Amino acid sequence: MKEKIAHLKQRLAGGVTPAMATPLYEDSYAVNTAVIPQLVNFLLARGVHGLFAGGSTGEGIVLPLAERKKLHEGVTTAVSGSIPVLVHVGSIRTDWAVEMARHAAAIQADAIAAVTPTFYKLDDDSLLSYYTAIAAAAPDVPLILYDIPHLATNGISPSLLQRLVTEIPSLAGIKSSRSDAQAVRNLLDVCPPHLTALAGNEAIALGLLALGMDGLLSGLATAVPEPLVALVQAVADNNLAEAQRQQTIIRRILALTPAGKRIGWLKQILAERGIPVGTAVPPRLMPDGESWPPIQAILAQN
Numbered sequence: 695m696k697e698k699i700a701h702l703k704q705r706l707a708g709g710v711t712p713a714m715a716t717p718l719y720e721d722s723y724a725v726n727t728a729v730i731p732q733l734v735n736f737l738l739a740r741g742v743h744g745l746f747a748g749g750s751t752g753e754g755i756v757l758p759l760a761e762r763k764k765l766h767e768g769v770t771t772a773v774s775g776s777i778p779v780l781v782h783v784g785s786i787r788t789d790w791a792v793e794m795a796r797h798a799a800a801i802q803a804d805a806i807a808a809v810t811p812t813f814y815k816l817d818d819d820s821l822l823s824y825y826t827a828i829a830a831a832a833p834d835v836p837l838i839l840y841d842i843p844h845l846a847t848n849g850i851s852p853s854l855l856q857r858l859v860t861e862i863p864s865l866a867g868i869k870s871s872r873s874d875a876q877a878v879r880n881l882l883d884v885c886p887p888h889l890t891a892l893a894g895n896e897a898i899a900l901g902l903l904a905l906g907m908d909g910l911l912s913g914l915a916t917a918v919p920e921p922l923v924a925l926v927q928a929v930a931d932n933n934l935a936e937a938q939r940q941q942t943i944i945r946r947i948l949a950l951t952p953a954g955k956r957i958g959w960l961k962q963i964l965a966e967r968g969i970p971v972g973t974a975v976p977p978r979l980m981p982d983g984e985s986w987p988p989i990q991a992i993l994a995q996n
Contacts, residue, residue, distance in 0.1 A: 724761060
C-alpha cells in the first residue's frame with residue numbers, strides 16, 4: 695500500500711485533476727456512457743494529471759448507486775490506465791458508501807474518495823467510524839478524504855485527520871474545498887508528507903499551492919481546464935507573475951458563474967465546446983443564454 699500511495703502522489707502532484715461533469719440523458723438520472731470517452735479525451739488532450747468521477751460537480755451523491763457504478767466503470771475503461779482515476783464513493787449512508795467502495799475495488803480504480811455524510815451534524819467519532827468502514831471495504835485501494843463542510847455540513851478537522859492517519863493504512867490524501875486558507879493550512883500542519891493534499895477552491899488556487907497543497911482538484915477544470923493547467927505549470931516553473939496572471943483569469947471566469955446554476959453552467963460550457971453532457975440533475979436548472987463565448991473572449995484577451 696505504501697508504494698501505491700507514493701505512486702499516486704507522484705502522478706497527481708503538480709497537476710490538475712478535474713472533477714468531471716457526469717454525462718446524463720436530458721433531465722434524467724441516467725448516465726450517458728457513450729459521451730464519457732469524449733469528455734475523457736477532451737481532458738486528456740489538455741494535460742490533466744488525473745480524473746475525479748462522481749464528485750460534487752459530477753452529481754454523484756444524487757444519482758442511483760447503479761448509475762454511479764456505470765459512471766465509474768465508463769471512466770476507468772475510457773482512461774485505460776493513462777492517468778489516475780479517483781472515484782467518489784461517499785454517501786449519506788455508510789452501507790451505500792461501502793457498496794460503492796467494494797465496486798471501486800472490483801473495477802480497479804486507482805483511488806477512492808469519500809465526502810463526509812451530509813445534512814446531519816456528526817462528531818469526529820462518527821466520522822471515524824464512517825471512514826474506517828469505507829477503508830475496510832476496499833483495503834487495497836488508496837483512500838482520499840473529501841473535505842467540503844460548507845456544502846456537506848461535516849468536514850475534516852485537523853484532530854480527525856490525525857486520527858484517520860493512525861487508523862487507516864490505505865489513507866492516501868485529502869481534498870479540501872475550503873475557502874479559508876488558514877483552515878487549509880491547519881490541515882496541512884498535521885498532514886504527513888507522504889499523503890497527497892489537493893486544493894478544491896479555484897478562487898484562491900495559487901495561494902493554496904503556495905501554502906503547500908500538492909495540486910488542484912477542480913470542478914471548473916472539467917469544462918475550462920486551460921487556465922488551471924497553465925497556473926500549476928507556472929508554479930512548477932517558479933514563474934510567479936504568470937501564475938498570478940492565470941489566477942486573475944480564473945477569477946474572471948468564476949465571476950461569470952450564474953447563481954445557483956454552477957453545475958448546469960459547466961455542462962452548458964461543455965456542450966458549447968462540443969461535448970454533449972446533457973443537463974444537470976433535477977431540480978437543478980440550466981442557465982439561459984450562451985456560456986462559452988464570454989469565457990472564450992477572456993481567454994483570447996490573455
